[in-house]
Each structure stands twice: as C-alpha cells, then as structure tokens.
Amino acid sequence: MMLATVGLSKYFPIRGTLIGRMMLKAVDDVSIKIQENRIVGLVGESGSGKSTLGRALLRLLEPTSGDVLFNIPDEELAIYERAQAANDTAKLHEIREKYSLLRKSTAEMRRLRREMNIVFQDPYSSLNPRMRLVDVISEPMLSTGFCTRDEADERVFDLLRDVGLPRFFEDRYPHELSGGQRQRVAIARAISTYPKLLILDEPTSALDVSVQAQILNLLRGLRDKYGISMLLITHNVAVVAYLAAKVYVMYAGKIMEWGDRDKVLRDHHAAHRMSIPSEVSGGVRDLRVDRGGSRGRPGVPPPRKVLRHVWRGGECSPGSGANDRHRGSRRCGENPRARRPRERRRPQPEGDRVDRTEERRSRRTAL
Numbered sequence: 153m154m155l156a157t158v159g160l161s162k163y164f165p166i167r168g169t170l171i172g173r174m175m176l177k178a179v180d181d182v183s184i185k186i187q188e189n190r191i192v193g194l195v196g197e198s199g200s201g202k203s204t205l206g207r208a209l210l211r212l213l214e215p216t217s218g219d220v221l222f223n224i225p226d227e228e229l230a231i232y233e234r235a236q237a238a239n240d241t242a243k244l245h246e247i248r249e250k251y252s253l254l255r256k257s258t259a260e261m262r263r264l265r266r267e268m269n270i271v272f273q274d275p276y277s278s279l280n281p282r283m284r285l286v287d288v289i290s291e292p293m294l295s296t297g298f299c300t301r302d303e304a305d306e307r308v309f310d311l312l313r314d315v316g317l318p319r320f321f322e323d324r325y326p327h328e329l330s331g332g333q334r335q336r337v338a339i340a341r342a343i344s345t346y347p348k349l350l351i352l353d354e355p356t357s358a359l360d361v362s363v364q365a366q367i368l369n370l371l372r373g374l375r376d377k378y379g380i381s382m383l384l385i386t387h388n389v390a391v392v393a394y395l396a397a398k399v400y401v402m403y404a405g406k407i408m409e410w411g412d413r414d415k416v417l418r419d420h421h422a423a424h425r426m427s428i429p430s431e432v433s434g435g436v437r438d439l440r441v442d443r444g445g446s447r448g449r450p451g452v453p454p455p456r457k458v459l460r461h462v463w464r465g466g467e468c469s470p471g472s473g474a475n476d477r478h479r480g481s482r483r484c485g486e487n488p489r490a491r492r493p494r495e496r497r498r499p500q501p502e503g504d505r506v507d508r509t510e511e512r513r514s515r516r517t518a519l
C-alpha cells in the first residue's frame with residue numbers, strides 16, 4: 153500500500169473560546185488507503201476537510217491523532233490491523249517505527265519529501281512570482297538534496313517536455329503564463345523528484361473548463377508513465393468520475409462513503425448526505441456548496457442565502473461575488489461613508505421591457 157491512514161484526525165482550536173475547550177474537528181477519525189499506481193478520488197463539499205486531510209497526509213499540517221503509514225507492504229498492513237484489533241501494542245509500535253510518517257525525524261522527512269508532493273488549487277498563488285520557471289521547477293530537487301544544481305537545470309527540460317511546455321519557458325516568469333500553463337509548471341515541479349505519491353488538491357478548479365480536461369489527461373499520462381499514486385481531491389464529481397478508480401466521499405470531517413467509483417457515484421445516499429437534490433445537478437452531482445464558513449451537519453440543507461450566491465455567480469467565496477460588487481461600485485477619491493443619492497430609474501418603454509422570470513428560473517434549474 154502506498155499510503156494508509158489509521159484514525160487520522162486534525163482539530164483546530166476555535167478562537168474566542170477558552171483554550172483547549174472548543175475544537176473544530178476538520179478531519180475526524182479518517183482511515184483511507186491509496187494503492188500503488190492508482191488514482192484515488194476524495195470528494196466532498198467545500199469545508200468538509202479535504203485540504204486539511206491532504207496536508208495532514210504529508211505532514212504539512214501536524215495531525216492531532218492517528219497514524220499515516222507510508223509505503224507499507226500489504227502483509228505488514230494486515231499485521232498492523234490485526235495487532236490493532238488485538239490491542240497488541242508491541243507489534244503496533246514495531247510497525248509504526250518502520251512506516252509511520254509521524255515517527256520520522258525532520259531529516260528523515262526531508263529525504264522522504266522526494267517521494268511525495270502536492271499540487272495546490274490555485275496556480276496563481278502557488279508559484280513564486282519572482283522566480284524564473286527553471287528555479288521554480290528545480291526548487292524541490294535542490295531542497296530535498298535529490299540532485300545538484302547542474303543536474304536539476306538539465307532535468308528541467310525533460311520535465312517541461314513531460315508536461316507539454318516548450319523548452320524556452322524555463323526563462324519565463326509565472327505571470328507570463330496562462331492558468332493552464334501555470335498548473336502544468338506546478339505539476340512539473342511536483343513530479344521533479346520522481347515521487348511515488350502525489351496529492352492533487354483541486355488541481356483543475358481554478359481553470360477554464362476547456363483547459364481542465366487537458367490537465368486531467370496530463371495527470372493520467374504521468375500516472376501511466378511514472379506509476380505515480382495520486383489522491384485527487386475535488387468537489388467536482390465529474391473530475392473524479394473521469395480519473396479515479398476508487399472514491400472516498402468526505403462530509404464534515406468524516407469519510408461517509410467509499411468504494412469503487414461506479415458504485416459510489418451511483419449511490420444516491422451520497423447525494424442525500426450532501427443535501428443536494430439530484431434533480432438540481434442533473435445527474436452529475438457537483439458538490440460545490442459553500443456554507444459561508446459554517447460547518448454543516450448531515451441532512452441539514454445549507455441556508456438559502458448561500459445557495460442564491462452559488463446560483464448567481466458560481467462560487468461564493470471571500471473576495472469574490474457580492475462583496476466585490478460593492479467594492480467596485482465605489483468611485484475613486486469618494487468618501488466611502490458618504491451616501492450617494494440613488495439614481496432615479498427611468499421607466500422603460502413597454503416594448504423594451506423583458507420578462508426575466510423565465511431566465512431566472514432556467515438558470516436555477518441548470519445549477
């Protein structure tokens with residue numbers, strides 16, 4: 153098994169409460185397995201704990217409890233599970249010492265980082281804007297001691313080719329690239345040390361629909377070429393359906409469903425637990441429902457207000473949507489506190505008036 157978590161949890165203290173009293177259970181007792189050379193999907197609505205889990209797997213966030221066993225042979229994992237059932241602490245300790253990422257020292261983790269990497273959702277913020285692409289891509293090779301600078305420079309050409317970018321891109325800066333090209337660079341960087349495991353956190357969510365399929369095909373090609381195991385984190389069931397063989401469905405920090413893709417995606421329970429009526433999404437269930445930062449409870453639908461934002465402008469996230477409209481409407485040099493007189497609307501001539509009721513209704517059903 154490439155990676156197995158056992159009862160992994162990550163809690164965050166909730167600010168404003170007495171220290172240690174209230175904890176947000178972002179990931180709660182999660183056990184997942186990722187086989188060698190497989191793409192495993194992790195779906196769930198926004199805020200369900202997917203990114204926290206992805207980061208905890210690589211110890212980019214220190215888990216609160218549980219275990220992460222990396223590159224453990226299946227027989228040893230079976231022994232571990234038996235020892236757990238029998239409460240055989242000596243055996244558990246022995247296996248943990250060998251395979252648990254949480255037992256590794258900083259130096260060991262640095263070396264192990266060659267074997268695992270992560271691609272983040274937003275290629276605009278995940279690449280350092282001051283670095284040329286050659287430096288961006290070779291950074292993991294140098295920081296983990298994978299090779300020398302000269303070797304890294306040489307390898308950048310191969311990596312650019314692997315992700316479908318021309319050689320001369322090595323001298324460019326991230327701002328000179330499109331979103332899709334940036335994500336290709338992020339992928340080149342992530343695979344630069346021949347990792348065995350790649351965590352992909354919403355790798356296509358920030359991209360145009362037309363580019364999304366190209367990136368997904370690229371990932372599939374890299375899996376076939378290098379035999380990389382991947383955990384594909386997404387809110388988009390269509391993305392998982394396209395690439396993953398096995399799927400975990402996460403909700404409110406816990407794994408609610410898991411199994412073969414076809415079984416899980418056909419299963420109506422998942423849709424009900426996500427509180428999304430299947431007719432709204434027309435068969436393909438897009439789990440992107442923002443609860444405005446609040447934690448959802450199974451079976452409780454999100455507030456209507458939040459859903460309205462989702463209908464109107466895609467995602468409802470800080471810095472986009474409704475707030476931006478207010479920000480944009482303020483004129484330069486104007487006192488923001490002063491109230492502007494409301495513009496009087498001129499009555500439209502009868503012929504020009506458009507009945508928008510139908511349009512609004514169809515937009516709602518489309519989402």
Ligand SMILES: Nc1ncnc2c1ncn2[C@@H]1O[C@H](COP(=O)(O)OP(=O)(O)O)[C@@H](O)[C@H]1O
Binds near residue numbers: 201
């Ligand atoms: N560093 C953090 N500190 C406190 N709370 C966090 C932190 N990171 C994530 N959370 C909270 O954990 C929950 C899960 O977040 P996240 O893992 O980002 O969800 P997802 O990736 O599924 O959208 C959210 O309620 C979020 O507010």
Ligand SMILES: [Mg+2]
Binds near residue numbers: 202
């Ligand atoms: Mg996330």
